[in-house]
Amino acid sequence: MRALLTAIMEPTAAREDEFNDWYDLEHLPQMSSVPGIDSATRFIAVEGWPRYLAAYDLAEFSVLRSPAYRARTGSGFTPWSRRNLAAVRGWQRSTFIRQSPGDSILHGDCQALLVWLFRGTPDLRAAAESIAGGPGILQARAFGPGEESGEGAALLVESGALGPLPPLREVAACAALERHAALLQFSASYVRYSRGDPFGAFHGIESHGA
Numbered sequence: 001m002r003a004l005l006t007a008i009m010e011p012t013a014a015r016e017d018e019f020n021d022w023y024d025l026e027h028l029p030q031m032s033s034v035p036g037i038d039s040a041t042r043f044i045a046v047e048g049w050p051r052y053l054a055a056y057d058l059a060e061f062s063v064l065r066s067p068a069y070r071a072r073t074g075s076g077f078t079p080w081s082r083r084n085l086a087a088v089r090g091w092q093r094s095t096f097i098r099q100s101p102g103d104s105i106l107h108g109d110c111q112a113l114l115v116w117l118f119r120g121t122p123d124l125r126a127a128a129e130s131i132a133g134g135p136g137i138l139q140a141r142a143f144g145p146g147e148e149s150g151e152g153a154a155l156l157v158e159s160g161a162l163g164p165l166p167p168l169r170e171v172a173a174c175a176a177l178e179r180h181a182a183l184l185q186f187s188a189s190y191v192r193y194s195r196g197d198p199f200g201a202f203h204g205i206e207s208h209g210a
Contacts, residue, residue, distance in 0.1 A: 003143075004055065006056070006115070007092070008052065009089070010050035010089045010090045011089075012089070019087075023084075024195050028040055030072045031054075031072065036058055038058065039055075039057040039105045040054070040055075041055050041110075043193055044191060044193045048187060048189060049090065050092075053188070057105035061146060095146030096151065099125050099142040100125045101128065101139065106158065110158040111159070112159045112160065112161055112164075112190065113190045114157040114159075114166060116155045116171065118180055118183040119185050120183050121144060122179075123144070124142035127142065127155060127180075129176075130174060130176045137158070138160060140156065152183075169187055
């Protein structure tokens with residue numbers, strides 16, 4: 001069954017350039033080379049904190065237990081990885097099991113992303129199906145807890161622009177989500193990270209979505 005790994009974090013202003021160099025030039029290529037990681041994508045928040053999100057679609061949860069993954073994480077982290085991870089704030093690593101839809105990974109045309117993370121084990125499939133039918137929405141994907149203790153559930157809404165995304169904090173605006181609103185733990189709106197000019201890309205996406 002497909003799974004998802006997410007990592008959110010915020011570098012200090014003094015280390016942001018090095019952080020992005022590390023992520024783009026070392027860490028993301030390393031993660032992308034792990035068999036079973038089918039997509040590895042960086043995003044930057046336009047609303048919400050921490051600002052940086054990396055999302056990894058996994059062919060199955062066991063990828064996170066594979067020798068290739070473990071060789072690049074934890075005790076396998078490079079000195080550059082350790083230097084940058086020691087300096088970030090708000091770091092949170094989360095894992096999830098796919099609930100719906102089907103076998104899809106991050107849509108290739110996704111330029112804007114809304115992420116809702118929930119405590120507990122709410123079933124978000126009905127909400128994903130409801131939101132996915134909206135204009136301008138490429139797909140909405142529901143995830144349940146992964147195989148690690150303390151995990152919750154996640155709903156990812158993907159679009160080609162910010163405009164079509166649902167309101168960030170108005171989970172009650174979706175009838176299928178309303179009963180889970182009290183469980184909302186984290187929410188943020190993102191655009192796909194563009195090396196060298198992330199917010200230039202954002203303004204183009206914002207105009208396109210207006």
